[in-house]
Amino acid sequence: RKEVEQDPGPFNVPEGATVAFNCTYSNSASQSFFWYRQDCRKEPKLLMSVYSSGNEDGRFTAQLNRASQYISLLIRDSKLSDSATYLCVVNAPYNTDKLIFGTGTRLQVFP
Amino acid sequence: GAGVSQSPSNKVTEKGKDVELRCDPISGHTALYWYRQSLGQGLEFLIYFQGNSAPDKSGLPSDRFSAERTGGSVSTLTIQRTQQEDSAVYLCASSLTGLNPGYTFGSGTRLTVV
Numbered sequence: 001r002k003e004v005e006q007d008p009g010p011f012n013v014p015e016g017a018t019v020a021f022n023c024t025y026s027n028s029a030s031q032s033f034f035w036y037r038q039d040c041r042k043e044p045k046l047l048m049s050v051y052s053s054g055n056e057d058g059r060f061t062a063q064l065n066r067a068s069q070y071i072s073l074l075i076r077d078s079k080l081s082d083s084a085t086y087l088c089v090v091n092a093p094y095n096t097d098k099l100i101f102g103t104g105t106r107l108q109v110f111p
Numbered sequence: 112g113a114g115v116s117q118s119p120s121n122k123v124t125e126k127g128k129d130v131e132l133r134c135d136p137i138s139g140h141t142a143l144y145w146y147r148q149s150l151g152q153g154l155e156f157l158i159y160f161q162g163n164s165a166p167d168k169s170g171l172p173s174d175r176f177s178a179e180r181t182g183g184s185v186s187t188l189t190i191q192r193t194q195q196e197d198s199a200v201y202l203c204a205s206s207l208t209g210l211n212p213g214y215t216f217g218s219g220t221r222l223t224v225v
Contacts, residue, residue, distance in 0.1 A: 043218050087154075096208075097206065098156070102153060
């Protein structure tokens with residue numbers, strides 16, 4: 001089983017749509033969770049951290065379910081500029097500094 | 112500096128040659144990481160430096176790969192006797208530690224072995 005699993009997509013949605021991505025992780029000892037965004041042929045950039053209570057940043061909402069080892073990202077009112085690959089990231093067991101990256105979910109927003 | 116700087120941005124080399132890739136992390140970041148990303152693939156962890164501790168080399172794919180970090184700052188990733196399967200984008204990242212800040216990545220070195 002992969003340490004971090006994501007649906008690769010692509011998710012093709014119209015502008016204004018709400019879209020949700022899910023991710024599962026294998027090790028219950030992971031304590032830090034993130035979503036990164038990667039544009040085509042660019043480096044990954046931190047989108048947001050994910051906290052146990054859930055957190056929101058504008059149109060983006062992240063949720064964590066520790067019992068199910070499941071992380072989600074919800075994007076509301078999708079923009080063309082949201083088109084990218086979204087990487088689910090967790091820390092390695094017992095090492096808060098070393099991160100394990102999922103292979104990403106590709107989102108394409110069309111007019 | 113303001114961001115993580117990597118050089119060269121692109122490198123084409125012949126099979127069997129050695130290459131050196133350089134990473135200059137954000138000033139004050141104690142942790143430095145090397146990942147690689149093959150076309151259409153996810154990020155593969157290679158090596159991680161944390162302060163003065165021994166590096167975590169668990170991701171290096173073979174003994175042809177090595178890395179060092181001098182003075183707790185600049186890092187060099189060396190690939191000896193390059194093979195075509197080494198072709199990938201090599202990404203360096205740095206971070207503070209213990210504060211859950213996430214990584215800042217450099218723009219990568221695109222290595223092509225011909």
